Amino acid sequence: MARSIFLHNSFSPRRLSDSFRGFFFIPISLAFMTSLFIFFYISSTSKLLNINDPHHTDLPIKPPLGSSIIPSPTNSTTQISLRRPTKSFYYSDSLKVAKEAETPPLLKDVAEAAKIRLASNGNHVKEEEVFHDRDVFQEDYKEMNRSLKIYVYPHRRDDPFANVLLPVDYEPGGNYASESYFKKVLMKSHFITKDPSEADLFYLPFSIASLRHDKRIGVGGIQNFIRDYISNISHKYPFWNRTAGADHFYVACHSIGKIAMEKAFEVKNNAIQVVCTSNYFVHGYVPHKDASLPQIWPRKGDPPNVAPSKRKKLAFFAGAINSPVRKELLKVWRNDSDIFVHYGRLKTPYDRELLRSKFCIHVKGFEVNTARIGDALYYGCVPVVIADHYDLPFADILNWKSFSIVVATIDIPLLKKILKGISFDEYLRLQNNVLKARKHFQWHVSPVEYDAFYMVMYELWLRRSYARLPFSNFFESHSLALF
Numbered sequence: 001m002a003r004s005i006f007l008h009n010s011f012s013p014r015r016l017s018d019s020f021r022g023f024f025f026i027p028i029s030l031a032f033m034t035s036l037f038i039f040f041y042i043s044s045t046s047k048l049l050n051i052n053d054p055h056h057t058d059l060p061i062k063p064p065l066g067s068s069i070i071p072s073p074t075n076s077t078t079q080i081s082l083r084r085p086t087k088s089f090y091y092s093d094s095l096k097v098a099k100e101a102e103t104p105p106l107l108k109d110v111a112e113a114a115k116i117r118l119a120s121n122g123n124h125v126k127e128e129e130v131f132h133d134r135d136v137f138q139e140d141y142k143e144m145n146r147s148l149k150i151y152v153y154p155h156r157r158d159d160p161f162a163n164v165l166l167p168v169d170y171e172p173g174g175n176y177a178s179e180s181y182f183k184k185v186l187m188k189s190h191f192i193t194k195d196p197s198e199a200d201l202f203y204l205p206f207s208i209a210s211l212r213h214d215k216r217i218g219v220g221g222i223q224n225f226i227r228d229y230i231s232n233i234s235h236k237y238p239f240w241n242r243t244a245g246a247d248h249f250y251v252a253c254h255s256i257g258k259i260a261m262e263k264a265f266e267v268k269n270n271a272i273q274v275v276c277t278s279n280y281f282v283h284g285y286v287p288h289k290d291a292s293l294p295q296i297w298p299r300k301g302d303p304p305n306v307a308p309s310k311r312k313k314l315a316f317f318a319g320a321i322n323s324p325v326r327k328e329l330l331k332v333w334r335n336d337s338d339i340f341v342h343y344g345r346l347k348t349p350y351d352r353e354l355l356r357s358k359f360c361i362h363v364k365g366f367e368v369n370t371a372r373i374g375d376a377l378y379y380g381c382v383p384v385v386i387a388d389h390y391d392l393p394f395a396d397i398l399n400w401k402s403f404s405i406v407v408a409t410i411d412i413p414l415l416k417k418i419l420k421g422i423s424f425d426e427y428l429r430l431q432n433n434v435l436k437a438r439k440h441f442q443w444h445v446s447p448v449e450y451d452a453f454y455m456v457m458y459e460l461w462l463r464r465s466y467a468r469l470p471f472s473n474f475f476e477s478h479s480l481a482l483f
């Protein structure tokens with residue numbers, strides 16, 4: 001085989017191992033950076049420390065950082081040693097820095113850190129913008145739109161699994177619509193190429209949601225199906241083996257997707273997984289390699305507008321109490337007159353509640369994702385995200401801090417204090433940014449520039465060269481256990 005000749009003849013063993021070391025450097029540094037992100041995210045979203053801080057009352061409460069935002073490097077180390085991470089953080093024992101942070105900080109240092117945070121508030125005008133960097137994004141977006149090419153494994157209409165592999169012929173709806181919309185829109189788009197040699201990425205078109213409903217497969221059969229599918233395409237076409245799947249991707253929204261790849265390790269470890277269940281704490285999702293897909297309940301027509309001053313209720317949540325986090329929310333806030341937490345069937349229309357609340361709460365249920373963030377944005381309500389470890393959708397592009405509030409689970413008791421601490425001016429800014437951000441969270445059968453479809457394409461484009469590495473044999477035998 002051409003590849004083994006390449007490996008055995010062109011490189012001496014010593015050079016090979018050097019290359020492998022270089023190769024390992026990428027995942028290791030990525031893993032390290034991710035760990036740092038997680039740390040900053042948790043430490044910056046927790047308000048627990050501040051409550052003990054006598055100076056706290058003087059401070060405006062700063063919207064916490066979104067998951068992908070890097071704090072100003074010069075002062076980030078100060079913050080590391082001063083702020084207390086959540087318990088769950090300790091599960092990751094590779095991060096020694098967390099253990100050090102366990103020691104309660106001196107109040108003097110807390111006050112100092114608070115001053116630094118205050119001072120840096122004024123310096124980052126960009127924090128107020130919906131994009132991390134609008135100019136860079138728009139430049140890149142044009143280039144992506146012009147050059148990105150996707151090859152889709154072809155399947156015939158009479159394939160016994162056409163229902164799983166081909167796009168649906170109706171307009172997608174319901175909770176997992178993002179998955180179907182993506183495929184439907186992609187297949188008709190100018191990104192598709194029939195020539196695999198010009199493809200940047202290869203799309204695995206199976207639908208996890210359809211597999212789940214297919215009586216021949218069902219929830220229990222998904223893992224075998226995926227394994228067989230990969231085996232089939234890797235025998236029939238040369239593309240999979242070239243990179244062990246690293247230039248391949250799939251898109252899934254249902255939470256069953258997070259265990260669907262258990263018998264297809266190469267998919268899990270190498271391919272780009274574009275999933276709604278983008279939880280950087282679970283085994284199956286690899287931040288940076290994978291991408292977060294927003295879960296969106298599709299709605300027709302232009303989103304309604306209700307002026308901020310007409311939103312009389314502070315905060316709203318409704319849903320099943322199916323997770324410890326939701327139990328906690330209910331336990332603390334069930335009788336509150338400002339924070340309206342409803343479980344079971346709502347007596348009033350859901351959209352009415354979203355339209356008359358300032359903040360709409362998204363709380364982790366079975367998984368970090370639900371359609372609630374999309375709901376909130378559509379109805380112009382500022383999302384409050386209580387879902388630790390959620391890698392927020394499009395966080396590479398969007399500055400979540402500018403249009404949402406992220407609250408750590410341990411801070412649920414402080415929710416009212418946090419929300420009431422946001423001045424009306426600050427609220428106006430957040431709400432105005434919600435109106436700017438919401439077009440990125442909408443699907444259209446004929447895609448509209450910068451809508452959810454184009455945003456996903458952009459996320460793929462960012463990852464397109466992720467692992468264009470020549471050492472495919474290495475992937476095959478080791479399956480990147482590091483991740």
Ligand SMILES: *[C@@H]1O[C@H](CO)[C@@H](O)[C@H](O)[C@H]1NC(C)=O
Nearest residue numbers: 141142143144145146190449
């Ligand atoms: C994206 O590409 C399509 C098809 O070539 C084109 O019609 C559209 O104007 C492009 N959009 C941008 C922003 O470049």
Ligand SMILES: *[C@@H]1O[C@H](CO)[C@@H](O)[C@H](O)[C@H]1NC(C)=O
Nearest residue numbers: 224225226227228229230232
């Ligand atoms: C794999 O290929 C075999 C033989 O063509 C076919 O019967 C089977 O349905 C395929 N399985 C998947 C999951 O594509």
Ligand SMILES: *[C@@H]1O[C@H](CO)[C@@H](O)[C@H](O)[C@H]1NC(C)=O
Nearest residue numbers: 234235236237238239241476
């Ligand atoms: C890909 O690799 C598998 C496992 O090593 C092998 O069985 C298969 O024949 C290869 N496919 C192609 C197209 O060479």
Ligand SMILES: *[C@@H]1O[C@H](CO)[C@@H](O)[C@H](O)[C@H]1NC(C)=O
Nearest residue numbers: 329330331332333334335336
């Ligand atoms: C809320 O009200 C119910 C019944 O009125 C009461 O049993 C419960 O203890 C109250 N919970 C809180 C947190 O105040």
Ligand SMILES: CC(=O)N[C@H]1CO[C@H](CO)[C@@H](O)[C@@H]1O
Nearest residue numbers: 072074075078116119120123
């Ligand atoms: C960029 C920035 O905010 N730098 C600050 C870091 O902290 C020191 C005090 O420890 C300040 O003097 C800097 O201005």
